[in-house]
């Protein structure tokens with residue numbers, strides 16, 4: 001039998017790994033098996049193409065290349081320069097951005113690069129003006145101490161965690177919550193949607209340096225044109241973290257007022273979620289911030305991972321193909337079909353539905369915490385994650401919500417009909433689960449139901465093989 005290119009490549013890789021450490025080879029093989037078998041509804045996960053995966057396994061990984069294209073701290077970076085330049089070219093074309101930076105290793109890194117760029121560009125410290133804002137990177141230790149004290153007064157306005165914001169948008173468990181004096185905007189309790197008037201009023205009163213748009217658990221479109229208007233009114237920089245919905249921007253599902261690249265001063269993203277690339281981050285910016293963002297490494301980041309930048313270039317190139325727009329639209333079609341299926345079965349959703357790739361279920365009416373619901377679903381072969389909901393009575397650890405998303409299953413080829421069946425499985429599990437007395441974590445589910453749902457989930461996936469071209473033997 002002649003094997004196709006992908007099967008040959010992955011088999012050879014695993015064979016080479018097995019020769020050194022068989023447990024790692026087994027883990028790689030087992031991960032593919034587990035992914036093939038699981039009904040993955042984690043809103044932030046996806047399946048990268050074989051070309052993306054294979055672009056990461058090579059000697060580009062061996063090269064140090066701190067600095068920027070054409071300005072490295074190491075000699076011999078000509079091939080890394082090519083890789084990074086191609087990735088930048090595709091990112092700019094894909095998103096219609098004037099400037100792109102593809103070195104960040106993750107979304108958190110991308111946000112830190114952006115925050116530093118905004119601070120370095122915008123901060124005004126009267127007694128340090130003699131240095132000029134462009135020289136802020138060259139201050140002495142004593143001057144840095146003064147500057148840090150001044151930075152302590154910098155203000156950030158981001159979406160609250162229970163409304164769907166992210167830790168890196170100024171919350172205490174993350175360094176952004178220490179660097180910035182943070183205030184949050186949230187959602188209108190009755191609609192579950194961002195209250196732009198309240199946001200405007202908070203911005204007027206708080207006068208933030210940065211307004212952060214974007215989310216990791218908000219199921220609706222965001223009006224970035226309105227956010228920019230508010231930012232302009234109060235003299236803030238608008239930064240949008242589009243990590244979750246970058247694929248919907250790339251696929252032209254979010255256009256006009258809903259496209260952050262058209263409205264924000266600076267946009268950060270991950271490259272793996274709805275964008276379906278390698279694990280990593282990127283920054284898009286208006287030209288006035290480009291110089292500062294370009295200093296991301298070594299100012300904020302360790303040496304760029306050239307092999308991952310290569311995979312980003314492949315993913316961006318893939319997303320520029322017309323099929324990607326069809327895929328992005330299908331993500332939302334599926335998400336809305338899933339939401340409708342859940343609503344029809346009487347399940348309560350935050351904001352009553354979805355405009356994007358994710359749905360947030362309020363499990364409170366089932367008498368469950370998010371943690372109990374998440375574990376009961378997992379025991380039934382349905383992989384989700386618990387998430388806080390607005391004004392969550394169970395806090396960020398136990399929560400009262402389950403976040404589900406469609407990018408991964410859409411990559412596998414599942415459509416609206418399958419989403420309705422998934423809604424049925426979720427309803428079956430949640431209505432067959434009871435909390436254990438006095439516990440926010442323990443629960444009971446009828447093992448027959450859990451077993452039946454696991455089998456139904458496997459049957460549902462069977463016609464949609466994952467990586468059908470990859471045969472590991």
Ligand code: DSN
Pocket residue numbers: 044107166216
């Ligand atoms: N971990 C990502 C998510 O699941 O949304 C965000 O950092």
